[in-house]
Amino acid sequence: MKRDSTVYVVLFTFFVCAFFVALLAVANELTKDRVEANRRFAAQSAVLDALGIGYAARTDAETIYAERLSVSGEGSDRYYSTAIDGERHLAALVSGPGLWGTIEIMLAMDMDSSRLDGIQVLSQNETPGLGGRIDEQWFKRQFRGELIGPEGISITSGAEAAGTGDADPENSRLDGITGASRTSQAMEAIVNSGIAKLRKLPGGVQ
Amino acid sequence: MSGKYSTIIRDGLWSNNPILFQVLGICSTLAVTNSLRNTFIMTMGVTFSTAFASWNLSLMKDFIPRKVRMIMQVLVISFYVIIVDIILRAYLPEASKQLGPYVGLIITNCILMGRAEAFAAANKPVASFIDGLANGLGYTAILVGIAVVRELLGFGTLLGLRVAPANFVPMTIMIMPPSAFFLVALVAWWAKSLGIRKAAWKQPRQAPSAAR
Numbered sequence: 001m002k003r004d005s006t007v008y009v010v011l012f013t014f015f016v017c018a019f020f021v022a023l024l025a026v027a028n029e030l031t032k033d034r035v036e037a038n039r040r041f042a043a044q045s046a047v048l049d050a051l052g053i054g055y056a057a058r059t060d061a062e063t064i065y066a067e068r069l070s071v072s073g074e075g076s077d078r079y080y081s082t083a084i085d086g087e088r089h090l091a092a093l094v095s096g097p098g099l100w101g102t103i104e105i106m107l108a109m110d111m112d113s114s115r116l117d118g119i120q121v122l123s124q125n126e127t128p129g130l131g132g133r134i135d136e137q138w139f140k141r142q143f144r145g146e147l148i149g150p151e152g153i154s155i156t157s158g159a160e161a162a163g164t165g166d167a168d169p170e171n172s173r174l175d176g177i178t179g180a181s182r183t184s185q186a187m188e189a190i191v192n193s194g195i196a197k198l199r200k201l202p203g204g205v206q
Numbered sequence: 207m208s209g210k211y212s213t214i215i216r217d218g219l220w221s222n223n224p225i226l227f228q229v230l231g232i233c234s235t236l237a238v239t240n241s242l243r244n245t246f247i248m249t250m251g252v253t254f255s256t257a258f259a260s261w262n263l264s265l266m267k268d269f270i271p272r273k274v275r276m277i278m279q280v281l282v283i284s285f286y287v288i289i290v291d292i293i294l295r296a297y298l299p300e301a302s303k304q305l306g307p308y309v310g311l312i313i314t315n316c317i318l319m320g321r322a323e324a325f326a327a328a329n330k331p332v333a334s335f336i337d338g339l340a341n342g343l344g345y346t347a348i349l350v351g352i353a354v355v356r357e358l359l360g361f362g363t364l365l366g367l368r369v370a371p372a373n374f375v376p377m378t379i380m381i382m383p384p385s386a387f388f389l390v391a392l393v394a395w396w397a398k399s400l401g402i403r404k405a406a407w408k409q410p411r412q413a414p415s416a417a418r
Contacts, residue, residue, distance in 0.1 A: 009271045016266075016278065020285045027289060031296035038299040128240055129360055129381035179378065 046120045047080050050091050050108035052144060072202075079201055080108075087112040090201060093122070094194030099182045101125035103134070107194035109148070115169075116146045116153070119191065131183030138165045139177065143191070145169040152192035157181035211336055218340025225348040225390065226397040230316040235349055235390055236383040238308055242365050245353035246346075247294070247301050251309060253342025255286040256318050260326040260338035262286075267327055279322045280313070287312045317341055352389045356380045 002008065041058055044065040048055060053068065055061040068082050079092040091108035103124045108117035121135045133139060142165040146153060149172030157176035166175045176184030224230045231252070238248045262282050263270075270278050291309045294302040302309065312318070321341050326334040357363060360380030362370030370376075379385050 003269075003271050004273060009273055012269065012271060013274055013277070017281060020281060024285065024288055024292075027292050031292050034296040035292075035299075038295070042299065042303075127382070129376065129378050 046106045047091050050106040050118050050120045051089055052117050090198045092198055094190055096190035098126050098186045099131050109198055114148045116143045118144045126183045131180040133177050142166050142174045147172050152195055155184045155188040157184045214337050215340045219344045223344040224317045224341050226394050230320045231345055234315055236386040239349055239353040239386050240356050240381045242353045242357045244305055245349050249346035249349050251290040252312055255312055256321055256342040257335050257338035258286050259283045259318055260321050261331050261335035263322045264326040264331040264334035279319055283318045284313050
């Protein structure tokens with residue numbers, strides 16, 4: 001058969017494609033469980049980290065998650081609840097527009113004492129090195145235990161340069177990121193809308 | 207090692223370096239080089255895919271109909287890139303999340319198809335494999351160098367570890383894509399002028415003998 005005849009081209013292309021696709025299917029099948037476990041761990045650890053519940057190893061995270069958290073609601077209304085020292089804590093996914101794209105965070109708060117437990121940034125497309133710093137520890141750490149004021153919390157821009165954050169959990173005020181005022185404002189809006197969302201949930205104490 | 211292979215290796219690593227002299231794969235240089243760790247993972251992916259895709263295409267070259275030659279090249283390249291993507295997702299989920307779509311975009315990295323078309327289409331499988339490997343490593347060397355400069359000046363860190371003193375002010379421009387433009391241009395300029403100077407040194411030595 002000639003190498004440039006239509007029949008040869010069609011058959012050759014078909015069999016080569018089938019061969020490589022079959023190999024990829026095998027590779028996908030072999031790693032499927034691992035990829036799924038990674039995905040599950042990422043989702044569960046985000047909730048645990050936001051609530052400030054510690055876990056020693058990856059395998060612990062799954063047990064602790066199953067024991068301590070109850071999941072209610074479906075889709076975007078899904079929320080996670082747990083009791084820590086007799087107080088009711090809720091966590092939910094909140095998203096809103098950032099400077100370049102949607103910012104998605106896991107927000108957790110103590111419903112009884114009206115304090116934030118913490119946040120975890122799940123996805124963001126902010127400028128690396130500027131707005132992208134919302135994913136850094138010093139920024140996220142400020143939210144832990146922060147008292148929620150009558151107006152929610154405020155994130156002030158330009159106040160910090162050293163990257164240390166606001167240390168006082170009683171002032172309902174956090175340091176924004178220098179050079180990323182718009183991202184800081186966006187985070188403030190997202191967190192406050194998240195607080196409102198959590199308070200509206202069944203059992204969310206005003 | 208025969209002289210043929212060492213020439214291939216020298217070409218890929220230096221005298222025909224994909225970034226400096228072929229000017230291929232520039233897009234990924236701009237995208238990922240602001241963090242050393244991601245750069246390293248990405249360039250390893252490129253090196254692996256280039257080497258194996260070149261080897262595989264060289265094996266197939268006598269059977270590929272001319273009409274669908276490029277489609278076959280893209281198919282084989284995508285196969286290896288998707289394998290890299292699957293491995294990252296299963297074993298390095300954090301890196302996979304950070305690199306996001308850039309792993310898949312290795313398929314469109316010009317180096318892969320460039321080597322498939324320029325070398326693997328006319329050479330034996332082992333030589334093609336070495337050519338792909340050498341080009342991938344040449345690409346790695348330049349990108350890692352650029353990433354060291356960018357991460358150091360842009361974040362004050364290396365591999366995420368803080369190395370700059372506490373009063374260091376990060377240069378935000380180094381994290382943005384334009385800085386990669388400047389750095390690639392500077393490195394290419396340096397490499398080219400080195401070549402010109404070498405040629406200029408040879409000239410006077412040959413000139414008298416020619417005059418005699």
